Amino acid sequence: MPYKPEIRQFIVDNFLFGQGRDKLQDDTSFLEGGLIDSTGVLELVAFVSQKYEIAVEDDELVPANFDSVNNLAAYLERKVGHAG
Amino acid sequence: MQDNLVMCTVCVLPETFPGISFDDHGVCNFCRQYEADRSRHIEDKARYAAKFDELLATLGRGGGRRYDILMAYSGGKDSTYTLALLHRKHGLKVLALSFDNGFVSPRARENIGRVTDALSVDHIFFKPRWDMLRAIFFAASKQELFSRKTLERASTICTACIGLVKATCLKTAIELEIPMIGYGWSPGQAPVQSSIMRTNPALFKMTQAALLAPLEKSIGEGVSDYFLGEKHFERPERFPWNVHPLAWEPYDEQMIIAEIGLMGWLPPEDTDPNSTNCLLNAYANEIHLARYGFHPYIWEIANMVREGVMSRMDGLHKFGEPVPDSWIAPVRTRLGLA
DSSP: OOHHHHHHHHHHHHHSTTOOGGGOOTTOOTTTTTSOOHHHHHHHHHHHHHHHTOOOOGGGOSHHHHSSHHHHHHHHHHHTOOOO | OOTTSOBOSSSOOBTTSTTOOBOTTSOBHHHHHHHHTHHHHHHHHHHHHHHHHHHHHHHOSSTTOSOSEEEEOOSSHHHHHHHHIIIIISOOOEEEEEEOOSOBOHHHHHHHHHHHHHHTOEEEEEOOOHHHHHHHHHHHHHSOOSOGGGGGTSOHHHHHHHHHHHHHHHHHHHHHTOSEEEOOOOTTTSOGGGSEEEOOHHHHHHHHHHHHHHHHHHHOGGGGGGSOOHHHHTOGGGOOEEEOGGGTSOOOHHHHHHHHHTTTOOOOSSSOTTOSSBSSHHHHHHHHHHHHSSOTTHHHHHHHHHHTSSOHHHHHHHHHSOOOHHHHHHHHHHHTOO
């Protein structure tokens, strides 16, 4: 599954409004970079839950899993499965 | 708002809203997305209602605890209704906490007194130092303190204020070992996916830092006294569940006003149409609208129209009439901006 491109597309479309794509690096912290706020994290959770049909447990909702493209892709690889 | 703006023909979002686009029928992309997921939204409400019952069964009611839930109680109609639901419908022992930002309307103070008496619940009024509040709201009036994304949902002033409210409630719940915090967010204010969620210490630490950094830069280190410190993060097991039942409970504004009227709650005559408790709100909205071209409540109202809990006409009415300067001028004076 091409997690990184899909995650990047979601972030660009929903938090950067189609702009600033080049500024979004895979290791950019969403929170520290001011890209998303706490409610935005929840929107990100809703996105991955629906798109990949997973249930995100409360103890999985941590920055290590959700705070960058790299972190989220790694989480999805563990949760959903490795890229084919 | 300006009359010549193009608006979605289904909800109330204007062309100036970030990320919006319209199809050939004038329907916005947010409405189209919602419509595609409509059946899931309906299922989610039932699922979260059941999830709350499960949470209460897991936590148990009362027992050795002094309080089951801390209710963030603004005195507005939604938090009043939520307070009553938690105490009467669910039988929870509630500690109501009202955050006094220096602009609580006289009518809201009266309502808070009457309702907490009618429900016989313990109640705390917490007011930070006025010079600190004034400095925070002054800075929020002048600067874009937070990420652009926050501006979709609230003015900078409101985001700063609600950050203080949430931190105060969280600190209190941790210190008093209260397992839940209740909020009166309307169905349009927060997604149902967040309506029952345990506060994650690591995530909260990062979001608090993002909120606190610009405030400290503008005001100084004293503002951190009102947020969580290391002693709180050292007790992760005490971090409570956040619940906002209006995400899944049936919502009808007139029904709510009638119900809480039985407890002595009276509609305000001293606040703008989008608030039933705060005198700062109208000023915060005015700044936001002038700066960004869309009303800070428009996202919430659009969501409620989309869900069918508010008609489009009623939604438009929330923004249709100009706010009298007699509501704005005193706020400017008090903040030193006149």
